[in-house]
Amino acid sequence: MAHSATKRSDITLSNCGYSKVLDIISSKWAALVIYAMENGKIRYGQMLRRVEGISKKMLTQTVRKLERDGLVQRHITPTVPVSVEYSLTALGESLLQPMKTLRQWGRDNYTQVVEARVKYDFVGTPDSVPTSPITSS
Template sequence: MELAETNLIPARRANRQSAEVTASCPVRDVLDRVGDKWSALIVRELDHGPRRFGVLRRAIEDISQRMLTETLRNLQRDGFISRKVIPATPPQVEYALTPMGQSLQGALSALAQWSAQNHDAIRSARLTYDHATP
Protein backbone atom coordinates (compact mmCIF):
# COMPACT_ATOMS: atom_id res chain seq x y z
CA MET A 1 0.00 0.00 0.00
CA GLU A 2 2.89 2.37 0.71
CA LEU A 3 4.10 1.97 -2.87
CA ALA A 4 0.69 2.96 -4.27
CA GLU A 5 0.55 6.00 -2.00
CA THR A 6 4.08 6.96 -3.05
CA ASN A 7 3.09 6.71 -6.72
CA LEU A 8 0.12 9.02 -6.17
CA ILE A 9 2.21 11.86 -4.74
CA PRO A 10 4.32 12.42 -7.88
CA ALA A 11 1.15 12.35 -10.00
CA ARG A 12 -0.38 15.08 -7.86
CA ARG A 13 2.80 17.14 -8.08
CA ALA A 14 2.92 16.59 -11.84
CA ASN A 15 -0.66 17.86 -12.14
CA ARG A 16 0.20 20.91 -10.06
CA GLN A 17 3.26 21.57 -12.18
CA SER A 18 1.19 21.16 -15.33
CA ALA A 19 -1.27 23.76 -14.04
CA GLU A 20 1.62 26.16 -13.41
CA VAL A 21 2.96 25.60 -16.93
CA THR A 22 -0.51 26.04 -18.41
CA ALA A 23 -1.07 29.28 -16.51
CA SER A 24 2.20 30.74 -17.78
CA CYS A 25 1.65 29.67 -21.40
CA PRO A 26 -1.00 31.77 -23.18
CA VAL A 27 -1.54 29.21 -25.93
CA ARG A 28 -2.17 26.32 -23.54
CA ASP A 29 -4.27 28.48 -21.26
CA VAL A 30 -6.61 29.68 -24.02
CA LEU A 31 -6.73 26.37 -25.90
CA ASP A 32 -7.75 24.59 -22.71
CA ARG A 33 -10.92 26.68 -22.77
CA VAL A 34 -11.78 27.00 -26.45
CA GLY A 35 -10.51 23.54 -27.34
CA ASP A 36 -12.83 21.67 -25.01
CA LYS A 37 -15.77 19.71 -26.32
CA TRP A 38 -18.46 22.39 -25.93
CA SER A 39 -17.04 25.92 -25.82
CA ALA A 40 -16.52 26.34 -29.56
CA LEU A 41 -20.05 25.10 -30.27
CA ILE A 42 -21.53 27.56 -27.78
CA VAL A 43 -19.51 30.47 -29.15
CA ARG A 44 -20.54 29.57 -32.70
CA GLU A 45 -24.20 29.44 -31.65
CA LEU A 46 -23.98 32.80 -29.89
CA ASP A 47 -22.57 34.31 -33.09
CA HIS A 48 -26.18 34.31 -34.31
CA GLY A 49 -27.10 36.68 -31.48
CA PRO A 50 -27.99 36.52 -27.78
CA ARG A 51 -29.57 33.24 -26.69
CA ARG A 52 -31.38 32.01 -23.63
CA PHE A 53 -30.27 28.85 -21.87
CA GLY A 54 -33.05 26.67 -23.30
CA VAL A 55 -32.37 27.84 -26.84
CA LEU A 56 -28.69 26.97 -26.45
CA ARG A 57 -29.54 23.57 -25.03
CA ARG A 58 -31.84 22.76 -27.95
CA ALA A 59 -29.31 24.05 -30.49
CA ILE A 60 -26.52 21.86 -29.07
CA GLU A 61 -28.54 18.67 -28.83
CA ASP A 62 -26.18 16.31 -27.02
CA ILE A 63 -25.00 18.66 -24.25
CA SER A 64 -26.33 18.01 -20.76
CA GLN A 65 -27.83 20.78 -18.65
CA ARG A 66 -24.99 20.47 -16.17
CA MET A 67 -22.28 20.68 -18.84
CA LEU A 68 -23.97 23.64 -20.55
CA THR A 69 -24.15 25.47 -17.21
CA GLU A 70 -20.51 24.73 -16.41
CA THR A 71 -19.27 25.72 -19.87
CA LEU A 72 -21.28 28.95 -19.88
CA ARG A 73 -19.79 29.87 -16.49
CA ASN A 74 -16.27 29.18 -17.75
CA LEU A 75 -16.82 31.21 -20.92
CA GLN A 76 -18.22 34.06 -18.82
CA ARG A 77 -15.31 33.84 -16.38
CA ASP A 78 -12.84 34.07 -19.26
CA GLY A 79 -14.65 37.10 -20.72
CA PHE A 80 -15.94 35.47 -23.92
CA ILE A 81 -19.64 35.81 -23.08
CA SER A 82 -21.86 38.01 -20.97
CA ARG A 83 -24.83 36.94 -18.87
CA LYS A 84 -27.87 39.19 -18.56
CA VAL A 85 -30.75 38.50 -16.18
CA ILE A 86 -34.04 39.65 -17.66
CA PRO A 87 -36.60 40.53 -14.98
CA ALA A 88 -39.62 38.40 -15.74
CA THR A 89 -41.67 35.74 -14.05
CA PRO A 90 -39.86 33.40 -13.98
CA PRO A 91 -36.57 35.30 -14.41
CA GLN A 92 -34.87 34.71 -17.75
CA VAL A 93 -31.16 34.67 -18.47
CA GLU A 94 -29.65 35.61 -21.81
CA TYR A 95 -26.11 34.94 -22.97
CA ALA A 96 -24.26 36.95 -25.62
CA LEU A 97 -20.78 37.22 -27.05
CA THR A 98 -18.59 39.98 -25.68
CA PRO A 99 -16.26 41.83 -28.05
CA MET A 100 -13.54 39.31 -27.13
CA GLY A 101 -15.96 36.46 -27.82
CA GLN A 102 -16.76 37.98 -31.21
CA SER A 103 -13.05 38.13 -32.05
CA LEU A 104 -12.73 34.48 -30.98
CA GLN A 105 -15.64 33.63 -33.27
CA GLY A 106 -13.58 34.90 -36.20
CA ALA A 107 -10.78 32.47 -35.35
CA LEU A 108 -13.26 29.62 -34.80
CA SER A 109 -14.93 30.39 -38.11
CA ALA A 110 -11.59 30.04 -39.89
CA LEU A 111 -10.96 26.75 -38.06
CA ALA A 112 -14.45 25.49 -38.95
CA GLN A 113 -13.88 26.36 -42.60
CA TRP A 114 -10.49 24.62 -42.59
CA SER A 115 -12.08 21.58 -40.89
CA ALA A 116 -14.79 21.33 -43.53
CA GLN A 117 -12.25 21.62 -46.34
CA ASN A 118 -9.94 18.97 -44.88
CA HIS A 119 -12.35 16.58 -43.15
CA ASP A 120 -12.38 14.00 -45.94
CA ALA A 121 -8.57 13.98 -46.12
CA ILE A 122 -8.32 13.59 -42.34
CA ARG A 123 -10.79 10.71 -42.32
CA SER A 124 -8.91 9.05 -45.18
CA ALA A 125 -5.60 9.45 -43.32
CA ARG A 126 -7.15 7.88 -40.22
CA LEU A 127 -8.40 4.89 -42.21
CA THR A 128 -5.00 4.44 -43.83
CA TYR A 129 -3.27 4.63 -40.45
CA ASP A 130 -5.76 2.26 -38.78
CA HIS A 131 -5.36 -0.36 -41.51
CA ALA A 132 -1.56 -0.12 -41.43
CA THR A 133 -1.23 -0.27 -37.65
CA PRO A 134 -1.27 -3.80 -36.20
Protein backbone atom coordinates in the same frame (compact mmCIF):
# COMPACT_ATOMS: atom_id res chain seq x y z
CA MET B 1 37.22 21.22 -24.02
CA ALA B 2 34.26 22.92 -25.68
CA HIS B 3 31.63 24.46 -23.46
CA SER B 4 28.16 23.18 -24.27
CA ALA B 5 25.40 25.63 -23.58
CA THR B 6 22.27 24.33 -21.96
CA LYS B 7 19.57 24.16 -24.59
CA ARG B 8 16.32 25.74 -23.47
CA SER B 9 12.97 24.74 -24.86
CA ASP B 10 11.44 27.43 -27.00
CA ILE B 11 7.97 25.85 -27.08
CA THR B 12 6.35 25.55 -23.67
CA LEU B 13 2.83 24.99 -22.44
CA SER B 14 3.05 27.96 -20.13
CA ASN B 15 4.03 30.43 -22.87
CA CYS B 16 2.38 28.94 -25.95
CA GLY B 17 -0.47 31.09 -27.27
CA TYR B 18 -1.94 28.09 -29.08
CA SER B 19 -2.19 25.99 -25.94
CA LYS B 20 -3.73 28.88 -24.02
CA VAL B 21 -6.44 29.32 -26.65
CA LEU B 22 -7.03 25.59 -26.86
CA ASP B 23 -7.41 25.50 -23.09
CA ILE B 24 -10.33 27.91 -23.50
CA ILE B 25 -12.13 26.35 -26.47
CA SER B 26 -11.05 22.71 -26.58
CA SER B 27 -13.62 21.25 -24.24
CA LYS B 28 -16.16 19.08 -25.98
CA TRP B 29 -18.82 21.77 -25.72
CA ALA B 30 -17.18 25.22 -25.57
CA ALA B 31 -16.92 25.82 -29.32
CA LEU B 32 -20.51 24.66 -29.87
CA VAL B 33 -21.83 26.92 -27.11
CA ILE B 34 -19.88 29.86 -28.55
CA TYR B 35 -21.38 29.13 -31.98
CA ALA B 36 -24.85 29.06 -30.41
CA MET B 37 -24.29 32.70 -29.39
CA GLU B 38 -22.73 33.93 -32.63
CA ASN B 39 -25.93 35.74 -33.71
CA GLY B 40 -26.50 37.64 -30.48
CA LYS B 41 -28.42 37.11 -27.26
CA ILE B 42 -29.86 33.68 -26.64
CA ARG B 43 -31.84 32.18 -23.78
CA TYR B 44 -30.60 29.14 -21.90
CA GLY B 45 -33.39 26.89 -23.18
CA GLN B 46 -32.72 27.93 -26.77
CA MET B 47 -29.04 27.03 -26.37
CA LEU B 48 -30.00 23.72 -24.84
CA ARG B 49 -32.12 22.95 -27.92
CA ARG B 50 -29.51 24.22 -30.41
CA VAL B 51 -26.54 22.27 -29.05
CA GLU B 52 -27.33 18.64 -29.76
CA GLY B 53 -26.52 16.21 -26.97
CA ILE B 54 -25.51 18.69 -24.28
CA SER B 55 -26.99 18.14 -20.83
CA LYS B 56 -28.31 20.95 -18.64
CA LYS B 57 -25.44 20.39 -16.22
CA MET B 58 -22.79 20.55 -18.95
CA LEU B 59 -24.36 23.63 -20.57
CA THR B 60 -24.37 25.39 -17.20
CA GLN B 61 -20.73 24.45 -16.53
CA THR B 62 -19.65 25.51 -20.02
CA VAL B 63 -21.44 28.86 -19.92
CA ARG B 64 -20.00 29.59 -16.47
CA LYS B 65 -16.47 28.75 -17.63
CA LEU B 66 -16.84 30.97 -20.71
CA GLU B 67 -18.30 33.73 -18.52
CA ARG B 68 -15.35 33.39 -16.12
CA ASP B 69 -12.96 33.64 -19.10
CA GLY B 70 -14.64 36.89 -20.16
CA LEU B 71 -16.10 35.48 -23.38
CA VAL B 72 -19.77 35.37 -22.36
CA GLN B 73 -21.99 37.76 -20.47
CA ARG B 74 -25.28 37.08 -18.74
CA HIS B 75 -28.21 39.49 -19.12
CA ILE B 76 -30.90 39.31 -16.43
CA THR B 77 -34.28 40.91 -17.03
CA PRO B 78 -36.35 41.29 -13.82
CA THR B 79 -39.56 39.78 -15.11
CA VAL B 80 -41.73 37.10 -13.55
CA PRO B 81 -40.19 34.63 -13.94
CA VAL B 82 -36.75 36.18 -14.32
CA SER B 83 -35.51 36.15 -17.92
CA VAL B 84 -31.85 35.30 -18.48
CA GLU B 85 -30.08 35.64 -21.81
CA TYR B 86 -26.47 35.06 -22.75
CA SER B 87 -24.31 36.68 -25.40
CA LEU B 88 -20.70 36.91 -26.39
CA THR B 89 -18.65 39.79 -25.05
CA ALA B 90 -16.45 41.79 -27.42
CA LEU B 91 -13.64 39.42 -26.44
CA GLY B 92 -15.84 36.42 -27.26
CA GLU B 93 -16.83 37.94 -30.60
CA SER B 94 -13.16 38.48 -31.43
CA LEU B 95 -12.70 34.72 -31.13
CA LEU B 96 -15.43 33.95 -33.70
CA GLN B 97 -13.37 34.63 -36.82
CA PRO B 98 -10.43 32.39 -35.89
CA MET B 99 -12.92 29.69 -34.88
CA LYS B 100 -14.77 30.05 -38.20
CA THR B 101 -11.45 29.72 -40.02
CA LEU B 102 -10.69 26.56 -38.06
CA ARG B 103 -14.21 25.24 -38.74
CA GLN B 104 -13.73 25.86 -42.47
CA TRP B 105 -10.37 24.09 -42.38
CA GLY B 106 -12.16 21.12 -40.85
CA ARG B 107 -14.84 21.15 -43.54
CA ASP B 108 -12.21 21.38 -46.28
CA ASN B 109 -9.72 18.86 -44.89
CA TYR B 110 -11.31 16.46 -42.43
CA THR B 111 -11.93 13.85 -45.13
CA GLN B 112 -8.17 13.74 -45.70
CA VAL B 113 -7.60 13.31 -41.97
CA VAL B 114 -10.01 10.37 -41.89
CA GLU B 115 -8.32 8.83 -44.94
CA ALA B 116 -4.90 9.24 -43.32
CA ARG B 117 -6.16 7.55 -40.14
CA VAL B 118 -7.59 4.63 -42.10
CA LYS B 119 -4.35 4.25 -44.04
CA TYR B 120 -2.27 4.49 -40.87
CA ASP B 121 -4.45 1.94 -39.06
CA PHE B 122 -4.31 -0.42 -42.06
CA VAL B 123 -0.55 -0.21 -42.53
CA GLY B 124 0.27 0.08 -38.87
CA THR B 125 2.43 2.45 -36.95
CA PRO B 126 5.71 3.64 -38.45
CA ASP B 127 7.55 1.47 -35.92
CA SER B 128 5.82 -1.64 -37.22
CA VAL B 129 6.76 -1.07 -40.86
CA PRO B 130 9.61 -3.40 -41.66
CA THR B 131 12.87 -1.81 -42.71
CA SER B 132 14.45 -2.86 -45.95
CA PRO B 133 15.94 -6.31 -45.48
CA ILE B 134 19.66 -6.81 -45.59
CA THR B 135 20.42 -9.38 -48.20
CA SER B 136 23.57 -11.40 -48.36
CA SER B 137 25.21 -12.29 -51.64
